Structure formats: C-alpha cells, structure tokens
Amino acid sequence: MLLAQTTDSLTEVCIVGDDQELDFTCEVLFRLTGNDLVARAGGLVTAGLRILLILTVAFVATRLARSAISRFGTTMERRIQARLDRGEQRGTLDVARYRMRRFQRLHAITGVMRGVAGVIVWVIAVFAVLQSLQINLQPILAGAGLAGIVIGFGAQQLVRDVLAGIAMLIEDQYGVGDWIEVDQRIGQVERVGLRATSIRDLDGTVWHTLNGHVQQVGNLSQEWSRSMLDIPLALDSDVPSAKAIIHKVASDLAADPVWGDDIIGPPEIWGVQDFGPGGLSIRLVTPTKPMANWDINRQLRERLHRAFSQANIRMQGQLVEVGGMASGYPLLTRDHDDAGVARQHPRRRGLVPPGVGPLDRPPEQEAADLDEPVPGTRDQTTELRLERGREPRPD
Structure with a gap:
C-alpha cells in the first residue's frame, strides 16, 4: 500500500510532458528526500541546464560556421590580390575598379553565407529547447507554417529581390564600376546590394533598380x-x-x-x-x-x-520632293486638247536644269511664250472669256 502510494506521488510530481516520462533528477531527489518541492526544484534545474547546454552548443556552432566562412573569404581575398598584383605588373588590368568589384562581390556572398548558417543553427536550437521542455511541436509547426504563408504573400517581392540579388552576385553578371544597360537606361554601377542596384546615368541621375525587376541587363564593360x-x-x-x-x-x-x-x-x-x-x-x-x-x-x-x-568625296545629301518633283526640277508632263493633240509648253518640256534652256529666258519672252498659242491647239482662255461675256448681267 505504501509503495503504491509512493509511486502515485512520484508520478504526480515528476511526470513531464504528455509522454508519461519521469524526469530523472526529479525522481532521484524524490526518492532520496521524499520532498515534493525539492524534487520539483531539481527537475527545473535540470531543464534549465539542458536549455543552457543547447544554447551554448548553438552559439559555439554559429561561431565555428562563421569562422569557417570568414576563413574561406580571407583565402579568396588573397587569391584575388595575387591576381591583381600580376595584372598590375603586366599593365593589363584596371586594378582599382577590379579590386572594388571583386571584393564587394566576395563580401556580399560571404555575408549571405554567414547569415544563412546562423539562421539554420538557431532554428534547430529553438526546436531543441521546445523539445526539452516537453512542449508539443505540432501546433507550433502548424502555426509557423500558416505564418510563413502569410509572410510569404506579404514579402514575396522582397524575397524575390533578395534571391535575384544572390543569383546575380554568384553569376557575376555585373559589379561596381561596370557600365550596364537596364530598363532602357545606360549608366555606371555605383552599388550592388542583395535587394537593389544603384546606377548613375549619363546625366548624373542615380537610379535604384530592384534586382527582382531586372529581366534583361546588358553589360558594356566586360571583356571587349x-x-x-x-x-x-x-x-x-x-x-x-x-x-x-x-x-x-x-x-x-x-x-x-x-x-x-x-x-x-x-x-x-x-x-x-x-x-x-x-x-x-x-x-x-x-x-x-x-x-x-x-x-x-x-x-x-x-x-x-x-x-x-x-x-572631294561627298556625303549623303538630303533629298527633297516638291510636288512629286525630285531635287526641285519639274518632271516631263503633257497636256492634251479635245482633239488628242499633244501640246508642250516651254516650261513643261522635261527635266531642265537651271541655267539651260527656256527656263532662263527673260521675263518678257516668257510672258510672250505663255500668250502665244501652240500650233495644233486652241486658246481656251479666249473661249472662256467669250462665254463669260454672254452671261446675263443682273440689273
């Protein structure tokens, strides 16, 4: 009877979570002291130590991951500097622009890697802490999934810009100092970020373009x-x-x-x-x-x-057409009377250049030519004058 009562008390005091598991420290202290408060305090101390251990491991893992990534970045910087020194000795490389571009790209990539490593480690640590507290993770995961969907809809443009910026940096599409054409604008890249790129056009205006909006980009500064x-x-x-x-x-x-x-x-x-x-x-x-x-x-x-x-080689000249006449010269035209007899006027005898032919007659002679009837034709002006003279006049 006493043993059964002791077992019930132990289960009531030291049970942890929904799995009906007994806390080891709580069980030992309860059996040694028989005191509920001491057993519960021992269990809390054990849980706190477990959480502290998890956080310490997460902190150390984060520092180790970031240190490894920093060493990788330092190694790449030394290689880039050696390449810059060789290019400077040969005189085939714009050292200042190349250094700024390569180092900024390297720092951006290593920064992203450090951030991703830290996020992964601490997410695992948080779930481990919750698990150590015997908290059911299924509702939390369901809520986190729902929150992720909501945040994803609200911040999808931001995520799109950041992912596009990471891809652009890894592929080395352009860098600081490059001249690029994007969105029908030509300018020099002044800053490359994970979310946006800043370019200064020929007029001096600085344009900030979101990386996720860049569909096509032309680099005018690569190779040749x-x-x-x-x-x-x-x-x-x-x-x-x-x-x-x-x-x-x-x-x-x-x-x-x-x-x-x-x-x-x-x-x-x-x-x-x-x-x-x-x-x-x-x-x-x-x-x-x-x-x-x-x-x-x-x-x-x-x-x-x-x-x-x-x-004395001439360039292209402007061609002007006036009334269907190229270069200002009249084209050949013919008028026909009612009898079908062709009639040519001195001004309508074809393509006559200036200074040649009847176009350069004195004004008096040209007026006489205009009034002189051409053989085989009749003067319609006189007939019209006679017809107009027969019209009744109003009194």
Whole structure:
C-alpha cells in the first residue's frame, strides 16, 4: 500500500510532458528526500541546464560556421590580390575598379553565407529547447507554417529581390564600376546590394533598380567592345576610293600613340551596309577595349570628315520632293486638247536644269511664250472669256 502510494506521488510530481516520462533528477531527489518541492526544484534545474547546454552548443556552432566562412573569404581575398598584383605588373588590368568589384562581390556572398548558417543553427536550437521542455511541436509547426504563408504573400517581392540579388552576385553578371544597360537606361554601377542596384546615368541621375525587376541587363564593360560606324556617302561616290580612304584613316588611328592603346584588333570594312535613293553607307568595324568604342567612333568621324573633304568625296545629301518633283526640277508632263493633240509648253518640256534652256529666258519672252498659242491647239482662255461675256448681267 505504501509503495503504491509512493509511486502515485512520484508520478504526480515528476511526470513531464504528455509522454508519461519521469524526469530523472526529479525522481532521484524524490526518492532520496521524499520532498515534493525539492524534487520539483531539481527537475527545473535540470531543464534549465539542458536549455543552457543547447544554447551554448548553438552559439559555439554559429561561431565555428562563421569562422569557417570568414576563413574561406580571407583565402579568396588573397587569391584575388595575387591576381591583381600580376595584372598590375603586366599593365593589363584596371586594378582599382577590379579590386572594388571583386571584393564587394566576395563580401556580399560571404555575408549571405554567414547569415544563412546562423539562421539554420538557431532554428534547430529553438526546436531543441521546445523539445526539452516537453512542449508539443505540432501546433507550433502548424502555426509557423500558416505564418510563413502569410509572410510569404506579404514579402514575396522582397524575397524575390533578395534571391535575384544572390543569383546575380554568384553569376557575376555585373559589379561596381561596370557600365550596364537596364530598363532602357545606360549608366555606371555605383552599388550592388542583395535587394537593389544603384546606377548613375549619363546625366548624373542615380537610379535604384530592384534586382527582382531586372529581366534583361546588358553589360558594356566586360571583356571587349566593338566600334561599329556606318559612313554615309552620296550615290555617285567612288566606292573603292572611299573604302581605301576609310581603311587608311582607321589604320592610322590604330597606330596613333594616344588612341592606339584602346584598339585591340585590326579595323575591318564589312562593305556597303545600306543603299537607297538618298545614298549608300559603308560599315567600318574596329574591336576596342571595353567602353572605348564611343571615343573611337568620335575620333573616326572627325578624321573621316577631314579626309573626305580633302579627297572631294561627298556625303549623303538630303533629298527633297516638291510636288512629286525630285531635287526641285519639274518632271516631263503633257497636256492634251479635245482633239488628242499633244501640246508642250516651254516650261513643261522635261527635266531642265537651271541655267539651260527656256527656263532662263527673260521675263518678257516668257510672258510672250505663255500668250502665244501652240500650233495644233486652241486658246481656251479666249473661249472662256467669250462665254463669260454672254452671261446675263443682273440689273
């Protein structure tokens, strides 16, 4: 009877959770002292020590994970610095821009890795603490799932931006100092973050673009660029001579001590690119260093203008059509009378250039020609005058 009563008291005092398990410390103290308060206090101390142990392990694990990630980042920094030193010795690398870009990318990636590692460790620690307190985790997990769904709907754009930023950094699509084209804007990247990218356009305006909204991005600063210039010429230009002049000008620019460093390959003439009533164009292509193609195009235009002026090669002119007449000259027209006899006026005898033919007669002679009837025709002006004279006049 006494043993059964003792067992019931032990179960009542030291039972923990819904699993009907006895706390070991509480059971030992209860059997030794027979005191409920001492047994319960011992159980609480044990639970506190267990929680403290879990938190200590989580803290140490977080520090170890972050330390390992930091060592990885330091190793990568040394490799990047060695590459920068080699590029600086060869003179083939923009050291300042490359260092800023690579280090910012590395710091962003290692920061994300440290954050993810810390979140994983502490989530596991929280669940372990709840489990040690014999708390049923199923309702908590269900509530957390519901809260995650609500937060996911509310912060889905933020999550999308962050994931896009991480992917962009890992793939090295662009970095600080690059010139990019995004959302029909061209500018230089000033800051790359996990959520947004800041670029400064040619007017000096800083645009902040969310990474999740970037569907297409063009990087103008990677590897190399290409100077592509279409030179417009008149239709009657000597194309072989023009191509020879264009090639000579481009070759001289490539050999220039100032501009030649920006040209990394021989200039090429791809031929006649366009042909139409207004003229033709010849395409010149020159491989350049990144972002040097714009300056090379400006220099080519200036030098080609000077070379064409010296060689008397005309550029495309503007074609103006006035009343269906090209270049302002009248087209050939004919008038027919009722008898089908063709009649030509001196002003309607075809395409007559200025300074030649009847268009340059004195005004008196032109007036006489206008009043003189052409053989085989009749003067309708006189007939109209007579008909108008027969009309009754109002009194």
